[in-house]
Amino acid sequence: MKILITGSAGFIGYHLTKVLAIRKDEIFGLDSLNDYYDINLKYGRLEDLGIHRCNISYNKINKSSCLSNISFIQxxxxxxxxLDLLxxxxxxxxxINLAAQAGVRYSLVNPHAYxxxxxxxxxxxxxxxxxYKIKHLTYASSSSVYGLNGKQPFSTQGNVDHPVSLYAASKKSNELMAHTYSHLFNLPTTGLRFFTVYGPWGRPDMALFLFTKAxxxxxxxxxxxxGNMHRDFTYISDIVxxxxxxxxxxxxxxxxxxxxxxDPSSSTAPYKVYNIGNSKPIKLSYFIECIEKELGKEAIKNLLPIQPGDVPSTYADISDLVRDFNYKPKVSVEEGVKNFITWYNDFYKAK
Structure with missing residues (x-):
């Protein structure tokens, strides 16, 4: 298969590109390489795939030097x-569309980017x-679409009409837009509502990265x-x-x-939405304990109230993903945190 992965220099996109390239699919990566977070981390991911920064320029196609079935374009x-020309x-x-302006809190100060x-x-x-008659568009949605919906676990049968951030509103908009194209043009589309993805090469604005560094x-x-937040932390390999x-x-x-x-998650059109999470919410305070244990250091904690745009808890009902694909998350939070810190120490030479 020839697969376009947008956001391929991002956290999930990088890992997905690597897995599909190893599977011998022909992968074409696309990324804007914006500076929302440390651009060197994005270049690091690309270089691990064989795409070297010295060869990258806007709208120029780069062929990987170490994996012949990967191409990349900024x-x-x-x-x-x-984009149409491409x-x-x-x-x-x-x-597989993973490119997006990420971050809930950033949407409060820079809404136009979203x-x-x-x-x-x-x-x-x-x-x-x-x-161009694409056989299937798979795209990233987000658990943030559940907003003020307090009925847990979050189900794709549930209400998503009360987002609490522009980021969440943009993701719900994507789902509505996708359904329209599935209905009008018979374009198969699947939206995946990701639940707090973490692991090696993760984003610097996410809790695990921020806490480890600090x-x-x-x-x-x-x-x-x-510390009373609960998150359905989902390890990157389970997401991929x-x-x-x-x-x-x-x-x-x-x-x-x-x-x-x-049924909000399906249609007479070729359209589907799934939750993709671990389905085992972890209390933030325990997550921090796991980091402290692996680092052998206790955190200095600045306890604060919940922030605008945040929800106190996320918990994925993944029953339809289990039913349709026998999906079974495998990596525990303890193992996942350990793997991240091992990568962090190696990449940043922290030790």
């Missing part, structure tokens, strides 16, 4: 003309998938909701396994779909 999804030239079979990347960029992806440097960590399984099986219309009692 391109913004908002660049409609060049689809026309490369004739992809499948598209409209540009997550809305305008996504409509450009949809148009290209429609025009503890090593003897700096205080900000612990929101006084789910993406691969879903991508390989485009959805078909739900023959049992009832317009008088509609």
């Amino acid at each position: 391109l913004n999804l908002e660049d409609k003309e060049n 689809f026309k030239q490369e004739q992809f079979d499948y598209v 409209i540009d990347s997550n809305i305008m960029g996504f409509i450009n992806i949809l148009e290209c998938c429609r025009n 503890i090593i440097e003897n700096q205080p960590i900000d612990v929101y909701n006084f 396994e789910g993406i691969v399984k879903v991508n390989d099986h485009p959805p078909k219309g739900n023959e049992l779909w009832n317009c008088k009692n509609p």
Whole structure:
């Protein structure tokens, strides 16, 4: 299969690219390489895939030197003309869209970045998938769409009409936009609501990275909701396994779909939405304890109230993913934290 992965220099995109390349698919990575976080980390991921920074320039295709089945292009999804040209030239079979402006709190101070990347960029992806007859578009949604919905575990049958951040609103918008294209143009689309992904090569704005760095440097960590947050931490390899399984099986219309009692996660169109998480929420204070144990140091904790845009707890109901794909998360939080810290110490030479 020839697969376009957008956001391939990102955390999930990098790991997914590596797994599919090893599987011998022909992978084409795309990333804007913006400076939302440390650009050197993004370059580090690409260099691990054989794409060297000295060869990267905007809208220029790079072939990996160590994995012949990986290509890469630096391109913004908002660049409609060049994106269309890329689809026309490369004739992809499948598209996995992971490119987005990430971060809940950042959306409070820079909302336009989310409209540009997550809305305008996504409509450009949809148009290209429609025009070039893509067999399946798999795209990243987020657990943040559940917003004020307090009924847990979060189910894809549940209400997502009350987002509490523009990031969450943009992700729900993606799901609605995807359904429209599935309905009007018979484009198979699957949205994956990720639940707190963590692991090696993770994002510097996420808790595990922030806490590890601060503890090593003897700096205080900000612990929101006084440590009483619960998160459905999901290890990166479990996430990638789910993406691969879903991508390989485009959805078909739900023959049992009832317009008088509609299932929000499916449709008469080839459309589906899944939660993808560990389905075992962990208290933030315990997560910090796991980090402290691996580092052999106690954190200096700055206990704070919950922040605007945050939700106190996330918990994924993954029953439909289990039913359809026999999905089984394997990595415990203790093992996952250990793996991350091993990578962190190696990459940053912390020890």
